[in-house]
Amino acid sequence: MNKYSISQDVIETIEIECRRSPDKETGGILVGVRVDSCTIVTHCSGPGLIWNSSKHHFTKDTDYAQQTLNLLYEYFGVNYLGLWHKHPSEYPSPSQGDIINAMDEISSTNIGLNELLTPICSLTDSNVTISPFIIRDGSAHRIDWEISHGDCTITNELFKTFWYDSRTGRERLDDEVARLQDQKLSVLVTKGEDGRCRVRATSDKREKQELVFLCPNDYPLSSPFVAILDKETEQYIPVISQNISDWNMYKYMSDITNELSFL
Ligand SMILES: [Zn+2]
Known part of the structure; x- marks a missing residue:
């Protein structure tokens, strides 16, 4: 059974980013570590500078995402885990397009992952809802994740470097x-x-x-x-x-x- 956790800081960063773009889709990458069957999200990015979005679709700024990954890998040895993005509140799950994109990434890139974290966020008034999913084997699965508050010994060890x-x-x-x-x-x-x-x-x-x-x-x-x-x-x-x-x-x-x- 896989376990997932995400840091409170990442949750807050995503919430701020969603509120910053009330009328259009936004998103970014999720970064962290996988230890045994545990996936821990330690960082995320915003959308970068050039990103495509429509009402139901978000495509990341690939260069910005890659630079974010390079930076965080060098700082902390953390790796790509998936993509978060915002949907209109009436579409709270990954779309067929999201599933196709995620499966393309899993099969075509050398990321060594068999699943991608793909949480879907929505904004109602000023409330942000973040629904965690993973995409694996051609479909999206709802998961639960634990929100960590700086009490994770694995990540605390990583962040001893500056x-x-x-x-x-x-x-x-x-x-x-x-x-x-x-x-x-x-x-x-x-x-x-x-x-x-x-x-x-x-x-x-x-x-x-x-x-x-x-x-x-x-x-x-x-x-x-x-x-x-x-x-x-x-x-x-x-x-x-x-x-x-x-x-x-x-x-x-x-x-x-x-x-x-x-x-
Ligand atoms: Zn989507």
Whole structure:
């Protein structure tokens, strides 16, 4: 009997993404590990930049999906598990087209899977329903999954590494710092006790403020948390930014400083 689990963070990311696209279909890939008969979803992506969708159909942005997979594999050794996407609420199951696509992927690519997780999401008012399915042997099967809250020992072991310790992560961090310095900002990178990386940018023109980017451990797949530190009051003021709302891994912290005119 196969068991499935998904992290609460992934559920929340999917819910946010569904609410962001109320009138069209959206989706992304699911990534994680398979240990014995247990499939654990640890990460997901959004749709990327170029994706096809109609009322009943969603096709992923293949390049974005592949880059997401490459990044997460390098960070944590996690692999492709399937595709989540949104349907109109009257179609809560995978369509025949979804089944054909999934069977094509299982048979034609070297993914080493005999089933693909294919949860279907729907949005009613602002409520997101996520119905888990797998597609296997030419049909969709409803499954149950357990939602984990950071208490899974297998995934906790995987996440002892930090994104910036990998080659790609290090290069990305160097690139981020160089882009901020090109904007004539002074940059300081610090790592907290929890290992989370903070990038602190200051401008000569704004002596009393510091812009602080707190990077999640799958950065730049997920956006940074951004706040302005008022150095006099030591208060953090959260930043509202279109670049953060529309985040994808092709965006940089320098896009946010530009948007905020924090130069
Ligand atoms: Zn579908």
